[in-house]
Amino acid sequence: MKLLHIADLHLGKTVNDFNMIEDQEYILNQLLDIIREQKIDAVLIAGDVYDRSIPSEEAVKLLDWFLCQLAGMHTETFIISGNHDSDERLNFGSSLFEINNIHIAAKYDGTLYEKECSDEFGKVHIWLLPFVKASQVKHFYPDEKIESYDDAVRAVLAHANLDFSQRNILAAHQFVAGKSEEIKLGGSEGASVQNVGTVEKIGTDCFDGFDYVALGHIHSPQQVGRETIRYAGSLLKYSLSEADTAKSVPVVTFGEKGEVQVELVELKPRRDLRHIKGKMKQLLAPENIISPEDYIYVTLTDEEPVNNAMDIFRQYYKNTMQITYDNAHTREMEHVDIAKVTEGKTYSEQISEFYRMMYGTDISNEELQIMEEVAREAGITE
Ligand SMILES: [Mn+2]
Known part of the structure; x- marks a missing residue:
């Protein structure tokens, strides 16, 4: 049997x-x-x-x-x-x-x-x-x-x-x-x-x-x-x-x-589910595009965040599922003691520091105002 x-x-x-x-x-x-x-x-x-x-x-x-x-x-x-x-x-x-x-x-x-x-x-x-x-x-x-x-x-x-x-x-x-x-x-x-x-x-x-x-x-x-x-x-x-x-x-x-x-x-699936990691330019080089129908998880190692990364990836891999980063910033974040970082700081100070950490540049007044408004609406600040 x-x-x-x-x-x-x-x-x-x-x-x-x-x-x-x-x-x-x-x-x-x-x-x-x-x-x-x-x-x-x-x-x-x-x-x-x-x-x-x-x-x-x-x-x-x-x-x-x-x-x-x-x-x-x-x-x-x-x-x-x-x-x-x-x-x-x-x-x-x-x-x-x-x-x-x-x-x-x-x-x-x-x-x-x-x-x-x-x-x-x-x-x-x-x-x-x-x-x-x-x-x-x-x-x-x-x-x-x-x-x-x-x-x-x-x-x-x-x-x-x-x-x-x-x-x-x-x-x-x-x-x-x-x-x-x-x-x-x-x-x-x-x-x-x-x-x-x-x-x-x-x-x-x-x-x-x-x-x-x-x-x-x-x-x-x-x-x-x-x-x-x-x-x-x-x-x-x-x-x-x-x-x-x-x-x-x-x-x-x-x-x-x-x-x-x-x-x-x-078993051989119709579309594989794969994880690719590297710099955007290298991952999207024509010779590196294989099985473009696959479900793709991307880890970008670029030091600077890429604008509209998802839109760009979906032009090559239409079934891109998720994009995350692994770079100096994200590694630094892993070792951060959140309680210590936020101690004695106002909401606006925390947001400004976070922004600088993520994007390597200062937050604009306009953006900060938006974040403050959101915080008030969410009841985080007065
Ligand atoms: Mn189950």
């Missing part, structure tokens, strides 16, 4: 005000090619199907199209909800979908969803655990000590009728960490993941006995603890911090019990 593991589709996402829907459609098409070429039997979608709990119309349309394609290819499809999904909305139509071999577990209802499949080596049990918090699980087992995410997942699994003498696959959308290793965050997971504490982490030993654990939640593709517990990662780069991380999807082949093979298939 051959399985494609994907996660964190975030359909309908915008990055720096750029709508990613075309890029998402492109990458889903690439997945369909992989499914055809590799003769995939089942697709596991490990949560964060949508970017938000109320998905945009085009995001719903795109998922509808993707699921129709999968159903048309007779691919068995399994979906769990992530923390970005609304369980009620994702659950819509799930009974009807079952007829087309699309299995959705969007909300934990006290029973871990199980689908029994089989191949030439016997039975394969596919278990679907939607994103859960401790309180949701506690609700079903009020007498048990369920305080952390780890407690919650252990309780869910303890109440499932697992037989580890057979082959078992689990899909989950949680923060899972090995004992010693660090999890590499992609950067676009959202604040809830970025601020995650150790209390919310789930130990990999929770999953001892499973032949493969298909995880979603972390956007950097990686294994956790062992090769067969892994995050597929998001399908696309959704932040500057992901610029240097190539995206891939695991294709997992199951033989007899104990025989699992993982192959990572690299």
